[in-house]
Every structure is written in C-alpha cells, then in structure tokens.
Amino acid sequence: MLTFEELGLKPEILKAILEIGFVEPTAIQQKTIPHLLNTKQDLIALAQTGSGKTAAFGLPVINQIDSDSKKTQSLVLCPTRELAIQIANDFNSYTKYSKKLDVVPVYGGASIETQIKALNKGVQIVVGTPGRVVDLIKRKKLKLEDIEWVVLDEADEMLNMGFKDDLDFILSHTPDQRQTLLFSATMSKEVLRISNNYMNKPEEISSGKRNQGADKVEHFYFVVNGRDKYLALKRIADINPDIYAIIFCRTKRETQEISDQLMADGYNADCLHGDLSQAQRDAVMGRYRKKNLQMLVATDVAARGLDVNEITHVINYNIPDDLETYTHRSGRTGRAGKAGISMAIIGPRDINKIKQLERILGKTFTKAEVPAGDAVIEKQLMAFIEKVKATEVEEKQIEPFINNIAAEFEDLSREDLIKKFVSLEFNKFLDYYKNSADLNQNAKAGRDRDSGRGERSDRGRKGxxxxxxxxxxxxxxxxxxxxxxxxxxxxxxxxxxxxxxxxxxxxxxxxxxxxxxxxxxxxxxxxxxxxxxxxxxxxxxxxxxxxxxxxxxxxxxxxxxGFKKRPNAGGDRKSGGRARVKAGSGGRRK
CATH class of the missing domain: 3.30.70.330 (RRM (RNA recognition motif) domain)
Structure with missing residues (x-):
C-alpha cells in the first residue's frame, strides 16, 4: 500500500494532513491522487460517500495551485450548501502550513454581496452550489477563463436534484483545456451524458462496483401492514438504545408528521425538509451533528450532500421510487470503513422492489422480524443498567449524604431496592409493551391485533x-x-x-x-x-x-x-391525525 509520502504531495501538505489524523490513503485516494498529479487527463471516479473523496481531489489540486496568482484556478461544484462549506473547511485544513491560498464557498441562502466582496479580492479556489455559481457568472463576478480544474462532486446527486441545465451552463463557460474531475456514487444515464459532452477521453477509476453500496453496510427489511409502519419504526428505535439514524420519507408532509409523532412520543428527533428556512435547517443540522438529536427525519432532497459521520442506521420509511436513490440513502451509514445498517419498512407489495435492489446493488437483503415487546424491554433495561454501572461517582460531593440515604433504604432488601430503582425509570415503558402485538405481516392469522396496550393509534383506551x-x-x-x-x-x-x-x-x-x-x-x-x-x-x-x-x-x-425526555404527546400535522397528551407529564420541548 502506498503512503501519502509516496504519492508525491508537498511536505507542507503532508504535515497538515498528518496533524488532521490521516494515516494511510483510502482506496480512492491511492488511485486518484497519482493520476491527478501526473496527468491532465479527465477523470471519472466512482466512490461512495465517506470514502475520502474530498481529499482524493482536494490534495492533488491544492498541490498544483499557483498561490502567487490571485486568479480563480479551480472550481468545485457540489449539491448543497452544507457540503460546500464542509469542502471549503477541509481545503483550509489541508493548506494550514502552505503559502496562503484563498478558498471561498458560494451558495444560496447567504448574502451574495458578501460572497462577491470575497471574490473581488481574488481567490484561487471556489467551492459552490450550481444555482449560486450560475448567478455569479451572470453577474460577471465569477470569472472562469483561467480555470484549470473543474470538480463535479456527487455529480449524480446534483443531476437528481435538477441541476442539469445549471451544470451545462457552468461547464460551457469554462476553458476547453481544463481538467474535469467527476466524482459520483452511481453511473446514471445523465452522468454519462455529462461525461460524453464535457469530458475528453476520461480515465475511469472506482473503489467499488458501479451502483454498489458501501461494502460494510448490512441491509435488512421488515414486512408490516401499512397501518403498523410507525409502530414498527418505534420498536426499531427502542431495540437500538444508542441509535444515531436518518429516517427517509417520501414527502415533506410525511417527514413533518413522522417527526412530530416521534417528538411527541418522547423520542429525541427532528426533521429536515424543503419548507424549512435556512436558519431552521442550520439549527437542526447543528443539533444533529452534535448528537443532540438521535433521529433525523428527512426527505431525499433535503438530505442531499449531507456529510455526517458515525450514523449507525439508515431507515427507509418508504422504498424510494427511483431505486438508485436507495444507494445514496444507504451510503449515509457505513462510512470511512465503519459498519452500518440500512433498513426498509415495507408492505407485502414491496417485496419485488427489494429483489430489484438486490440485483442493482449485488447485495443480499435479510428479512428481519420487528422485535417483540419482551425483547425491547430486555434490551432497554440492560442498556440502562450498563449506563448506571458506567456512571462516575463524585465521592466528595455525595459522601455527606450517604448515611441519610442508607437510613432511608435500611428497611429494603437488596432485591426490593433494585426493583424500585428499575420501576421508577421503566414502569410506563414496561406497561406500554406489556402483551404487545406481533407487528410482522407474516404473523399467524387470528392473532390479537389489539393486544398491544399502548400501540394502536385508535383502540384500547377507555371511552x-x-x-x-x-x-x-x-x-x-x-x-x-x-x-x-x-x-x-x-x-x-x-x-x-x-x-x-x-x-x-x-x-x-x-x-x-x-x-x-x-x-x-x-x-x-x-x-x-x-x-x-x-x-x-x-x-x-x-x-x-x-x-x-x-x-x-x-x-x-x-x-x-437513551432518549431525552419529551412531552408525552403525539399527532399529525394538518392530517387530522390523533394526538394525546397528559398535560404537565413531560419536559418542555426544546
């Protein structure tokens, strides 16, 4: 395996990436960096999100930028403002010990005047979203006549988001002699069209098979009746106390409704969709990146270019209509060599879609059972006990109270004390799952569908x-x-x-x-x-x-x-769905 030193990068760049924590090149970096350092041939790189793509194109481009010139020499296009900001930040970290390079991100939702002022000072690298880049070109504020490298990052996602015309416009304004670098997770017909129209005999490299998901992602599906999908979602969350997930929904309305229901039912969740303002979106993403949220409910468009590591689960509340979209969804987990899990909650009619996905991805999907209530209870209890055991005790702070506490408990046996301790935390949770129904669609006929005391949305309560x-x-x-x-x-x-x-x-x-x-x-x-x-x-x-x-x-x-306290309430947004709360029974919503 080649090292970063052997790839031919400058010493100041090597010093910076060593400080970041780069140890050895990823598969896509080993293939891409030597190509870009040694040839001007265009490049198509097929790689999944989280495989190290930013460094794969960023390090060799930075290595060759003329820092003495203030002309814009490289343009990086990506689908979302979050990714543009992330790439620009990464570039700045790569150049920490290099002669000053100016990297400016340009994107919608922020002041264009501020971005124009930065461009007027002269910048070597511009990272932007297609819409804002087109606007700046038309205003004659972004000049591309000296561009040497154009990078299309997550090209398939930009095309899926409807940026085809914008990409055509931008590429038509760049010099013919530029080097074009196209990075994509899948090779769709539109990506091929861009390649055929705007690239010159590109070399194609890959860190995996075409249209293949991340190697370390396991794929599961659950078959339930449509009315039980939300209940199945909650059980999946409950059986995974340390879940850090993205839940994909088909529409903005469904995204908001599922998010509202999860929050009202006490789960640490929020949503991301196109109706949110940029400030709202930034606030949600800030909480999610800091892991103050465990579950993010999102539409595909809103999650484009989302760059978050360590996501444990991707949950498909609906199988996407475009099956290639599943590849992008599942690529949100299992990143940077880590294991991940992608799940789909489907109805009986969707099993053929699962078979199609298996053919497209070349992977086996495992049919899983929605966990029974008893299994959820055991998993949650043991997770709680493990957290108690791992709790650090501040001896000096608690010592003055020990004798009084012991006196209060002296009439209780060890077994009784444990029972009360657990019951204080879990009585309502235990009651909810007591005699809970089997949600799996293939469960034996004639079972009591209403035996789950807390799970039916319209049954089981006294009138x-x-x-x-x-x-x-x-x-x-x-x-x-x-x-x-x-x-x-x-x-x-x-x-x-x-x-x-x-x-x-x-x-x-x-x-x-x-x-x-x-x-x-x-x-x-x-x-x-x-x-x-x-x-x-x-x-x-x-x-x-x-x-x-x-x-x-x-x-x-x-x-x-594993979840923060929320009001015990639930409901639908504008859908006439039911909601129930015992006022004052939970903490205020943040």
Whole structure:
C-alpha cells in the first residue's frame, strides 16, 4: 500500500494532513491522487460517500495551485450548501502550513454581496452550489477563463436534484483545456451524458462496483401492514438504545408528521425538509451533528450532500421510487470503513422492489422480524443498567449524604431496592409493551391485533367525551401538533392528567379536541396566553359537539433508555391525525 509520502504531495501538505489524523490513503485516494498529479487527463471516479473523496481531489489540486496568482484556478461544484462549506473547511485544513491560498464557498441562502466582496479580492479556489455559481457568472463576478480544474462532486446527486441545465451552463463557460474531475456514487444515464459532452477521453477509476453500496453496510427489511409502519419504526428505535439514524420519507408532509409523532412520543428527533428556512435547517443540522438529536427525519432532497459521520442506521420509511436513490440513502451509514445498517419498512407489495435492489446493488437483503415487546424491554433495561454501572461517582460531593440515604433504604432488601430503582425509570415503558402485538405481516392469522396496550393509534383506551375547540393560530404561526402540545404542556395553569384527542392544524387556525370535563379549564388557560407573541383566542367549535373517542397509551421514554425526555404527546400535522397528551407529564420541548 502506498503512503501519502509516496504519492508525491508537498511536505507542507503532508504535515497538515498528518496533524488532521490521516494515516494511510483510502482506496480512492491511492488511485486518484497519482493520476491527478501526473496527468491532465479527465477523470471519472466512482466512490461512495465517506470514502475520502474530498481529499482524493482536494490534495492533488491544492498541490498544483499557483498561490502567487490571485486568479480563480479551480472550481468545485457540489449539491448543497452544507457540503460546500464542509469542502471549503477541509481545503483550509489541508493548506494550514502552505503559502496562503484563498478558498471561498458560494451558495444560496447567504448574502451574495458578501460572497462577491470575497471574490473581488481574488481567490484561487471556489467551492459552490450550481444555482449560486450560475448567478455569479451572470453577474460577471465569477470569472472562469483561467480555470484549470473543474470538480463535479456527487455529480449524480446534483443531476437528481435538477441541476442539469445549471451544470451545462457552468461547464460551457469554462476553458476547453481544463481538467474535469467527476466524482459520483452511481453511473446514471445523465452522468454519462455529462461525461460524453464535457469530458475528453476520461480515465475511469472506482473503489467499488458501479451502483454498489458501501461494502460494510448490512441491509435488512421488515414486512408490516401499512397501518403498523410507525409502530414498527418505534420498536426499531427502542431495540437500538444508542441509535444515531436518518429516517427517509417520501414527502415533506410525511417527514413533518413522522417527526412530530416521534417528538411527541418522547423520542429525541427532528426533521429536515424543503419548507424549512435556512436558519431552521442550520439549527437542526447543528443539533444533529452534535448528537443532540438521535433521529433525523428527512426527505431525499433535503438530505442531499449531507456529510455526517458515525450514523449507525439508515431507515427507509418508504422504498424510494427511483431505486438508485436507495444507494445514496444507504451510503449515509457505513462510512470511512465503519459498519452500518440500512433498513426498509415495507408492505407485502414491496417485496419485488427489494429483489430489484438486490440485483442493482449485488447485495443480499435479510428479512428481519420487528422485535417483540419482551425483547425491547430486555434490551432497554440492560442498556440502562450498563449506563448506571458506567456512571462516575463524585465521592466528595455525595459522601455527606450517604448515611441519610442508607437510613432511608435500611428497611429494603437488596432485591426490593433494585426493583424500585428499575420501576421508577421503566414502569410506563414496561406497561406500554406489556402483551404487545406481533407487528410482522407474516404473523399467524387470528392473532390479537389489539393486544398491544399502548400501540394502536385508535383502540384500547377507555371511552371518554371530547369537545372540539377552535384556536386562532395555525401553520402561519409556525404551529404544528407537536409544538402545540409542548406549549400547552408548559402552561402553568394547565393541570396534570388532561387528555387531548384529534388535532387538525390548518393555515390560519386549528381544531383540537379536549376532554369535555376539562373544557373550561383549557379555554381559561389558552385565552389568557400568547403563542409566539400572538394573543390566543380559543372557543368551542360551533356544532362540533362532544365525541366519544378511544385511544391507547404511548410509552413514556426515559433518559435511562437513551432518549431525552419529551412531552408525552403525539399527532399529525394538518392530517387530522390523533394526538394525546397528559398535560404537565413531560419536559418542555426544546
């Protein structure tokens, strides 16, 4: 195996990457770096996300940049602003000990005037998203006549996102003698078209087979009825206490709804989709990268170019219509040589899609069983016990209280103390999974589908009268079912134990159901409150009348199970889905 020293990089670059922690080149780096250092031939490199692509093209380009010239010599195009920023940061770290090189990321959602000022000072390398690069070219602020290297990073994703015309425009404004480097996870027809139209007899190298997923990703699928998909998702999360996952949904609406339900059910989750502002997106991604979120629910478009390491699971809530998209999804885990798991929750009719994926990827998908409640309970309990055992004790701080604590427990046996200790953390969780139903679609006929006490979304609860209320706040106030219930949960005048039913969030108003016996209490609390600075008006819906509704309990996730405390509530956004919360039963939503 070649070392970085043997690849021919400059000493100052070697010093920088050694400090970063680079030990030996990855497979794609071993093949790409010598080619780019020794020839001007165009290059197509097929490699998965997380294989070291940025260094594969970045190190040899930086090695050859003329730092004495302020002309733009290299242009790197990528699908998202997050990836553009990441690449620019990586380039800056590679040049830490080199003569000053200016690297400027340009992307939408940020001030174009600030980016123009940076370009006017003269920069050797520009990293950008296609839309913003086109804008800067048309304004004559980004000049490409001296470009020597054009890098198309994640070319297949840029084309899938609809940047075909932008790429054509940009490449048509670059010199014919440039060296074009195309990096892609898959070789689609559109990628081939770009190659045929804008590249000159490119060399093709690969760190794996075409359209093949990461080697260290295991693929599983679960077959359930459509109505049980969300319940299956929760069990998958519960059986993996240390999960750090991306959950892919098909639409923005579904993404928001699943995220709302997870948060309301106590899971440490949030969403990423096209309706979020850039500030909201940045906030979510900041929390996810810091692992303050364990589950990110996202659409394919919103997750394009997402660069996060150590993701343990990719969960396909829906199999993508374009089966090649599955390759991109699964490539979010199993990165940088680490193992990963890709899962799909499917219905019986989707089994043929799984067979197609096996043929496309050349990999075997394992049919897995949605775990039974008993298995989940055991896994969560043991994970909690392991965390307790690993907890560091500050002897000096706790020593003054030991005698009093021991006196309080002196009447309890060791066994009783353990039972109380575990019950304090897990009573509601244990109750939720007691006699839980088998969610697997192939379970024996005639089983009791309603035996899962907390799992049916519309069965298993004692009947009660509900009254529908009208609220003057809605989606335009950044409201959804989860935020509404979290806000109500934080009102001091709302007592514990009140249950809510169906919630329907519309553009400028909301309908919600509350137990009839607590109607006046809730109306009184809401009508003296403000939501995000707006005076709330709540009143009974005319002609709505009380309703009898059945609903079951949901698990109250505890910190011991690996999730942060959230309000015990759930619901759909604008879908008429049901939501239930015992007010005051959980912490406020962050």
């Amino acid at each position: 009660g009268d509900f009254t529908k209320l009208f609220l003057n706040i809605g989606e335009k106030d950044n409201l959804n079912a989860g935020t509404l219930l979290g806000w109500i949960n934080g009102l001091q005048s709302v007592p514990n134990g009140i249950e809510f039913g169906k919630i329907d969030v519309q553009r400028s108003f909301t309908f919600m159901e509350v137990e009839s016996q607590h109607e006046q209490t809730i109306l009184g609390a809401l009508n003296v409150s403000e939501f995000d600075g707006r005076k709330v008006v709540a009143e009974p819906k005319m002609g709505g009348g009380p309703r009898t509704s059945n609903r079951s309990d949901r698990p109250d996730k505890k910190r011991g199970s």
